[in-house]
Amino acid sequence: AAGVIQSPRHLIKEKRETATLKCYPIPRHDTVYWYQQGPGQDPQFLISFYEKMQSDKGSIPDRFSAQQFSDYHSELNMSSLELGDSALYFCASSSPGQGKGYTFGSGTRLTVV
Amino acid sequence: AQSVTQLGSHVSVSEGALVLLRCNYSSSVPPYLFWYVQYPNQGLQLLLKYTTGATLVKGINGFEAEFKKSETSFHLTKPSAHMSDAAEYFCAVSEGSGGGADGLTFGKGTHLIIQP
Numbered sequence: 001a002a003g004v005i006q007s008p009r010h011l012i013k014e015k016r017e018t019a020t021l022k023c024y025p026i027p028r029h030d031t032v033y034w035y036q037q038g039p040g041q042d043p044q045f046l047i048s049f050y051e052k053m054q055s056d057k058g059s060i061p062d063r064f065s066a067q068q069f070s071d072y073h074s075e076l077n078m079s080s081l082e083l084g085d086s087a088l089y090f091c092a093s094s095s096p097g098q099g100k101g102y103t104f105g106s107g108t109r110l111t112v113v
Numbered sequence: 114a115q116s117v118t119q120l121g122s123h124v125s126v127s128e129g130a131l132v133l134l135r136c137n138y139s140s141s142v143p144p145y146l147f148w149y150v151q152y153p154n155q156g157l158q159l160l161l162k163y164t165t166g167a168t169l170v171k172g173i174n175g176f177e178a179e180f181k182k183s184e185t186s187f188h189l190t191k192p193s194a195h196m197s198d199a200a201e202y203f204c205a206v207s208e209g210s211g212g213g214a215d216g217l218t219f220g221k222g223t224h225l226i227i228q229p
Contacts, residue, residue, distance in 0.1 A: 042203060
């Protein structure tokens with residue numbers, strides 16, 4: 001079965017650079033969520049989109065922005081990167097009626113040096 | 114606001130023994146509750162979830178959890194541990210009755226160690 005696809009799997013950036021992470025949800029899933037998981041930490045909810053509109057906002061820094069496109073894929077844009085942004089970034093998707101037990105992708109590991 | 118507390122950052126059991134991972138939550142509305150498992154360098158895999166209805170929920174890999182409203186708990190159990198169960202386990206809560214795509218609030222995680 002198709003899963004949530006995230007790209008790239010690994011990304012290394014320098015401080016103050018920008019990064020763009022991509023997420024392709026499971027076909028027919030209309031909702032996308034972004035999470036950040038620091039080393040040894042629990043995942044922290046960043047932001048979600050439903051039908052291409054922002055739905056809920058968590059602890060997303062102002063330096064980050066995201067959007068969902070017409071094909072339902074989503075991109076997380078991160079600017080002025082800091083060392084503390086080094087983390088695993090997960091995307092998840094769900095469909096109506098799934099009861100919020102959504103499916104996570106394998107994540108993008110961002111390292112800021 | 115909602116929160117999740119997982120008792121014990123590390124739990125060690127012998128292979129074949131009972132696994133019990135504790136989770137307590139707080140929520141201002143009836144919650145949806147989840148358990149996820151994470152293997153090293155991998156994503157989060159849903160083990161089971163409680164939304165409404167039967168309070169004893171069965172999941173994958175022989176795991177089950179029971180929603181106890183009076184105790185605000187959702188402990189995860191498995192009768193007999195297997196070496197392949199060694200992983201990080203996260204309990205999570207979401208506002209059940211809320212519409213929209215609200216995010217999950219995760220606990221700090223419990224690292225399950227299986228002793229041979």
